[in-house]
Amino acid sequence: MTGTTVLSQTHFLSLTNNQPHCFELSHSFNEKGWLCLLKRCNSMEEFKQVHAHVLKWGIFFDSFCMSNLVATCALTKWGSMDYACSIFSQMDEPCSFDYNTMIRGSVNNMRFEEALLLYVEMLEGGIEPDKFTYPFVLKACSLLGARNEGVQIHGHVFKMGLEGDVFVQNSLINMYGKCGAVECARDVFDKMGEKSVASWSAIIGAHVCVEMWNECLMLLGEMSREGRCRVEESTLVNVLSACSHLGSPNLGKCIHGILLRNISELNVVVETSLIDMYVKCGCLEKGLRVFEKMSEKNRYSYTVMISGLAIHGHGKEALKVFSEMLEEGLAPDDVVYVGVLSACSHAGLVDEGLQCFKSMQFEHGIEPTVQHYGCMVDLLGRFGMLKEAYELIKSMLIKPNDVIWRSLLSACKVHHNLEIGEIAARNLFVLNQNNTGDYLVLANMYAKAQKWDDVAKVRTKLAEKNLVQTPGFSLIETKRKVYKFVSQDKSTQQWNTIYDMIHQMEWQLKFEGHIPDTSQVLLDVDEEEKRERLKCHSQKLAIAFGLIHTSEGSPLRITRNLRMCSDCHTYTKYISMIYEREITVRDRHRFHHFKDGTCSCKDYW
DNA sequence: TTAGGGTTAG
DSSP, rough: OEEEEEESSSEEEEEEEEEEEEEEEHHHIIIHHHHHHHHHSHHHHHHHHHHHHHHTTTTTTOOHHHHHHHHHHHSSTTOOOOHHHHHHHHHOHHHHHHHHHHHHHHTTOOOOOHHHHHHHHHHTTOOOOTTTHHHHHHHHHHTTOOOOHHHHHHHHHTTTTTTTOHHHHHHHHHHHHHOHHHHHHHHHHHOOSSOHHHHHOOOOOOHHHHOOOHHHHHHHHHHHHOOOSSSOHHHHHHHHHHHHHHHHHHHHHHHHHHHHHOOSSHHHHHHHHHHHHHHTTOHHHHHHHHHOOSSSOOHHHHHHHHHHHHHHTTTHHHHHHHHHHHHHHOOOHHHHHHHHHHHHHHHHEOHHHHHEEEEEEEEHOOOOOOOHHHHHHHHHHHHTTTTEEEHHHHSSSSSHHHHHHHHHHHHHTTTOHHOOOOHHHHHHHOOOOHHHHHHHHHHHHHHHOOOOOHHHHHHHHHHHOOOOOOOOOEEEEETTTEEEEEOOOOOTTHHHHHHHHHHHHHHHHHHTTOOGGGGGGOOSOOHHHHHHHHHTTTHHHHHHHHHHOOOOOEEEEEESSSOOOHHHHHHHHHHHTTTTOEEEEEEEOOOEEEEETTEETTOOO
């Protein structure tokens, strides 16, 4: 506990951790004693008293003393950047040390523009920046996403002859990475002599920023092969994020192994990343095991667990974990409520969702954001309560975005309500006219209602706008390698074998009574062509590849970038039964676990 | 004279 401070004319008394410190000011203050006192300050109150005495003793204009006052004020947790600025402004000749302190303090206090202005002021004042200046100036650029400024500063680094400093190089890699210029980051990295762990973390982080997940994993491999740097937690957190995005549990498990071998006690950040990786890779059980074993849980860990249970359709369990979080005394925030409401939505828990939406606002004082409304519209809409969903949108205090209207439109498609669907589409097209998927959903609804003129109108609009559909793809991992398939894909060398398998599967499916749902194909082609197109959707190609390259009975895991079409959903249910395989598919919204001809979503998705 | 540098989860 930090107690009160009483500073008299002759004594400085501070109660730190209940230990009184008493100094004879007359003996110690005017020499090095003031530095001692400065170091013992624990609050601005105490600092101001030391400052007052510095002024009283007339040592204020000693530059060494001023530098230390500024540094203490700008860099301690309890300090004040404004107060530091006021002392700094009184300095006649601030040196590079003072500028470095002020730049660092500004960055730590999220005052990034100010940090850059200080740097400019420093240059204009003819004060030469040193190797300590650049890491923080570059950090300001990364956090501002200021690539142009970063490039100029990179030029200054060369001019100053500091391009060989490992900290400056690491900062450059980070700056380029955060600004999305991965090639420039790579250039700095490749030219480095000795690389530190931070260099590897920074370059992997740079690839994470631009979602080059495979490259992240390759870099980790390179790092281990080089063997000079010990892999640290922070490096692996980045790689775990790559595994989550790739949906690659085997690689994720390897990383977990490396962590367990190298680090005796994992910290809460790493454990949270592990849970996130496992649940996003479809291994909910493993995620739960990590979660249960955690010695310390915070709001982040609860959020990943709740959202994880949500995307696997375990709404009731997600609500149970949420209750545990509240019992632990952790205050919920807006992000955890997004997880809670989406858990209700994925599992069709309408009453519970409505209840949570109310308690979020009235018990916990959290204003609903557009994401919360999105979850609620999704929850009501999926359940068929389309009028209620529409009423909720109309009652919103904030402007609904395209995601909200899209959610209503897709619910209208599922429940065949063209009237509200058209309202949703109209509003949606005001906000976003360039999403091909939206036009296709509307066209699909018209097609179901046999309104062919309207289908034609939507198609014409698509053509006029020159919109191209986002190419759907499916990823599958076998033997620790991730393979990517797009619809009608013939790019792989083995395409002949894969298409033979597709053909074989088609016969099996026909025998079991599967009828392809050609309404999913909105092309003006005959039925036969539609069936041909349908059977080569990326997910089916990935399944065929998986069946060829994995041993009998082993599970298949597929990750997709888009939502699954209903034909792929039915098809995969049949395949799980015919080939006796458990198939987990992660689409844009959630996980589907197919087993013995059924899906864990119970066809509610 | 002083102190100071990179990276990490929903």
